Amino acid sequence: MMMFSRLLAASCAAFVLSVLAPVTAHAGPTVTLSGPASVTAGARFTVDVRAADVADLYAYQFDLGFDSAMFRLDGAQEGAFLASAGPTLFDPGTVAGEPGTLSFLFATLLGPTAGVDGDGILATLHFTSLAVGSSVFELGNLVLLDAALNDIPATIGQLAVTAVPEPASWALMLAGGALLVLRRRHPAGAGRVHA
C-alpha cells in the first residue's frame, strides 16, 4: 500500500512539474536548464545548460546542485555555442566535496577575440536516474564574462525532474490498484454473520 502511495505521488508530481518546467524565461541574458521533466527510473538522460540573449560572451562558470540519491552525473561535455567563436578551454568540473554538487564547470575562449552573441548550449550534462521520485536541478556560482572580462548579469533557471517507475512497475501498480478496487466492491467478509 505504501509503495502504491509513493508511486501515485510521483505520478502526480510528474504531472504538476511538467506543467511548471521549464521556468518561465525573463528579459535579458538567461541561463536555463533544459531536459526531460519526467524520466524512467534507471534510464539515462541529458540536461542542456543553455544561454539566451547574451552579448559578447567570452567565458562562463557554474555549479550545479542535484539530489545525488536520485541522480548520478555520468559526465559533461562542452556545448557548441562558445566554441563557435574560436578555440576554447573547457573543464567539466568536479563532483568531489559536497554530495550532489558539480563544482566549477567552466569554459573560456582563448586569445584576444570577441565573444559570442545570442542563444546556444553551453554544456550538456549526462545523468542516470537512480530512484523514483522528484528533484530539482539548480545552477549556482554562475559567472558569465564578456571579452573585456566584465561580468554579464544573467537570470538563472532551474529544472525539476521526476523519475517514474519502469513500465513493468506501472503494470504491477495498475494490477494492484484494480485489486484494491475489487476488494472495496466485494469485501472479503461480506455476508458473514458475526457472533
Added chain:
Amino acid sequence: MKTFKTLLQCSALSTALAVCPWVQAQSTAEFQRHMEASTRNTGGDPSLVQSWRAFYCNLPDDNNRIVLEQRARNVIRMPLTRLFDDVWYIGSEYVGTYIIKNERGFVMIDSGNNAQEVETYTVPALRSLGLSASLPLNAVLLTHGHGDHDGGMNYLRTNLGAIAYLGAADATGKAYQPATWVSTDRAPKNVTIAGVPVTVLATPGHTPGATAYVIEAHDKGKPVRLFVSGGSSMQAAAPLIRDYLDSMERTYALVKGQKIDSASNPHVYWDGSVNLVKKIQAEGLRSPSQFIIGNEKLLRALAVGRECTAAWLARQDAATSVPVWRVSALDFLPATPSPNRLAARLSNGWGPLALQQVSFRVNADGAVCTATTDASGVATCPVPAGLRAGKDRVTATFEGGTGPGIVDLGSETTAMVDFGCNDLLAVKAIIGARRNTAAYVPRLDVDGSGVIDIRDVSAIARLIPAGLSCNA
C-alpha cells in the same frame, strides 16, 4: 625636558631595564615587529603556518603546550620510510634518526632515544637494508648531545663499531667518545664521512654544540641536498638566544648559497617532516620526492624561524634590537615570460615593493636587462630579440635591500619562455582553490580575490596569442 628626564632615569636604571617604561615600550614594539614578520613571512602557506611558524614561535607565542603535546607522541612509532634513493627515516612521531646508505655501508644522523629502542627498531631496520660485515654502520652524525638524539650512541658504538661525531661543546663526559666538530668555528665545512659528502655547520643555540648537516643524497639518481637541523627549541638565556639567532642567519645563508631544496629535523613535527613521511607512507615515494619542498619555500621557512627567534630575543633582552627580515616574492606575471612580454612582480607580506631593481637573464649566460619596479611592484623589460618559447629560460632576480630597521631578503624565480599555455593549464588545475590552502597559487589569482575562478582563467586565456589552442 620630560624626555631628557626619562632618558636619565633609563640610564640610572640600567640594571633594571625591565622596569623602565621607555625600554619596555621599545622592547614591546621590537617584539611585535618580529612577531608580525614571522606571520607575514609565511605568505599564508598552511604548511609553514602549522609547523615552522607554530613551533619556532611557540615560546614568544606563550604556547609551549604544543611542544609538550608533541613530546607525548614519542610513543607512536613510525616505520622505516624511504625518503630518497639512499635516505630513510625511522623513529617516532616526535623524534627519530635518518639513515644514509652508500656502497661502503651506512651513516646515520642521530642515534635514537636509547639502547632498547635501537636494538628493537633501528638495528633490524639497518639489517633490512643490508647491514653486514661488508656494509657496516660507519658513522653517526649527532645533531647535539641531548639524550633523545644520542641516547642510542653507546649501543651503536659498542655493538656495531660506529664512530660518533658531535659538536665539541656538547662532548664533555660522553662515554661513546665522539670525534668532535669545532663548535666555535661558525663557517660551514665540507667533509666526506664514510663516502658521504657532508657540509657541517655549527649552529649553537639549542645547545652550545648543536650542529646542522647537509647531506648529499639522490632522488631517482639525481643529486639532491638534504638539510638536517641541529636543534629545535630555544632557551631562555639571552646569550643562547643570540647564538640561536646567529645560527638561523648562517643557516639561511648556507641554504641560499647551496640552493638546498629539502629539509628535515630529527624532531619531525618541528618542520612538518612528520607529515611528509606520512604522505610517503600513504601514497608511496614520488618523483620528485615529497621531501623536496623547493629552495624558495625553505628559505621562507627559515626566515619565519629567524623572526620567531628575534621576537623571543626581544622578549628576553629588552635592550636588543635587530632588523626585521622581510621575505620577498618575485613572480612572473601570468603568461610571462613570453616572446611578447617580460615582466615580474616583486612583493612581500606587506604589499608590493616599489622602486626596486629586478634583473632578467635569458638562460645561464644570455642577455641581461634590469628594470625598476613600479608602484604595483612590477618590473618590465623589453623582450630580447629571438626569445624562443619552449627553449629559453628566463631568471628574474631581486638582490635584496635594506631600510631603517628592515632587511628585504633577495628572491629569484626562473621559468621557461611560454605563450601562456603553461599558466593556463596550471590555473585550470587549481580552479576553486582558496587563499591559505595548499593548492592556492597567489600569482595565478590574477584578480587577487582569494579564490581561483573563471576570472583568473580567462585573464590568462586573453593573453594567449590568437589561434593558439594550447592543446587544451
